[in-house]
Amino acid sequence: MEIxxxxxxxxxxxxxxxxxNELCKTLVKMGAQVVAVSRSPGPLEALKEECSTIEIIxxxxxxxxxxTAALKNIDRVDGLVNNAGIAIIKPYEELSEQxxxxxxxxxxxxxxxxxxxxxxxxxxxxxxxxxSSLASIKAFQGHSVYSMTKAAMDAMTKSLACELGPKKIRxxxxxxxxxxxxxxxxxxxxxxRADPLIAKIPxxxxxxxxxxxxxxxxxxxxxxxxxxxxxxxxEGGFLAGN
Numbered sequence: 001m002e003i004x005x006x007x008x009x010x011x012x013x014x015x016x017x018x019x020x021n022e023l024c025k026t027l028v029k030m031g032a033q034v035v036a037v038s039r040s041p042g043p044l045e046a047l048k049e050e051c052s053t054i055e056i057i058x059x060x061x062x063x064x065x066x067x068t069a070a071l072k073n074i075d076r077v078d079g080l081v082n083n084a085g086i087a088i089i090k091p092y093e094e095l096s097e098q099x100x101x102x103x104x105x106x107x108x109x110x111x112x113x114x115x116x117x118x119x120x121x122x123x124x125x126x127x128x129x130x131x132s133s134l135a136s137i138k139a140f141q142g143h144s145v146y147s148m149t150k151a152a153m154d155a156m157t158k159s160l161a162c163e164l165g166p167k168k169i170r171x172x173x174x175x176x177x178x179x180x181x182x183x184x185x186x187x188x189x190x191x192x193r194a195d196p197l198i199a200k201i202p203x204x205x206x207x208x209x210x211x212x213x214x215x216x217x218x219x220x221x222x223x224x225x226x227x228x229x230x231x232x233x234x235e236g237g238f239l240a241g242n
Contacts, residue, residue, distance in 0.1 A: 003221045006031030009076050010220060013061060013114060014084030016043035018181030019131065022209045023081060023216055025051060030217070035074060037061070037084070037114075061110035062102070068117060077118045079220040082111035082153075083131045089142040089187050100145050107149035112156060124168035129219045130157050132173040134235050138242065140197075150175075154231045161229030170228040172219045177235035178206040202237035 010027055014020040016038035024036045028051045038044050039060040048056050059070035061084050085107045088099045111130060119128075135143045136150035153173060160171040178188050178197065188194045188206065198204060212234055218224050219232075233239055 003217060003223050004030070005079075005217070005221055007033070008078035008220075009033040009035065009074075010079035010081065011035040011037065011071075011074065011077055011114075011118060012081045012083055013037045013110070014131075015047065015056075016040040018183060019179065019209055019212050019216075020081070020083040021047060023083070023213045024054060026213050026217060027220075028053060032079075037070075061114065062105040064113060067110070067113055071114065071117050074118065074121060076123065077121045078123065078126050080115065080118055080122075080126075080128045081131070081216060081220070082114060082128070084110055085131060085149075087143075087146050087183060087187060089146065091142055092144045095145055103145045103149055104152075107146070108152045108156070111153060115156075115160065119164065119169070122167075122169050125222065125225075126169045127220045127224070128160065128164075128169070128171040129216050130171070130173040131216075132157070132175045132231060134175050134177040134233060134238065136175060136231070137233065137239070157231060158229050165228055170219075170224070172224075172227060172229065173231045174212060174215050174219070175231050175233045175235070176207055176212050177201065177233075177238055179212055180206050180208055200238055200242055201235065202241060205236065207234060207236065 010032050012020050012024050015024050015036035024034050027034050035055045037057045041058045044056040057070050059066050061067050130153050132153045133150040135147040136154045157173040178184050
């Protein structure tokens with residue numbers, strides 16, 4: 001199956017590292033016009049050096065007014081990937097107000113705001129893909145606040161799918177288990193913690209970045225034109241046996 005994104009303008013948040021960074025490079029190779037958004041200037045500049053056609057926007061998405069100003073000149077959006085996110089993994093009783101606010105501000109409030117800013121610039125046929133998590137569906141130790149934000153992301157995905165469907169704009173999410181980004185490796189580097197989870201995954205491993213990038217590309221493309229309002233688990237079969 002051939003997938004084409006040639007000429008489509010796609011905005012990717014959290015483009016400085018991990019899934020977002022790799023996604024931007026893949027989209028450029030497929031002929032898309034990519035707008036890469038991140039709060040980290042160094043990784044953005046490195047991305048621009050590697051892919052000269054990428055437009056980069058440096059902004060802290062937790063800053064409402066700065067985000068509004070930074071995105072106001074984007075003229076058209078054929079695809080939006082709300083990928084920016086953080087994971088503060090602690091036992092429930094150790095989580096602070098700052099941990100709670102920081103996680104909600106980036107993981108869901110920023111996605112809500114970016115979507116609200118860019119939806120008016122989307123033509124019929126546009127697609128939004130939200131980066132959720134398996135943690136929205138299954139509970140994991142130390143993930144309480146993170147899980148709450150991802151459950152909210154799934155709810156936003158379904159609500160927007162209903163609201164935007166009549167405008168021919170689709171909204172879906174992908175819900176990975178542990179993916180071996182830098183953040184994933186840091187949070188799951190201890191075998192005592194990782195091995196029990198891997199034992200529940202029929203494929204007996206965590207996921208690679210490309211294994212999330214490819215479903216996102218599919219959901220952005222016209223090949224998924226009748227898929228709307230879904231939260232797609234990308235988890236090696238975890239849910240089949242648990």
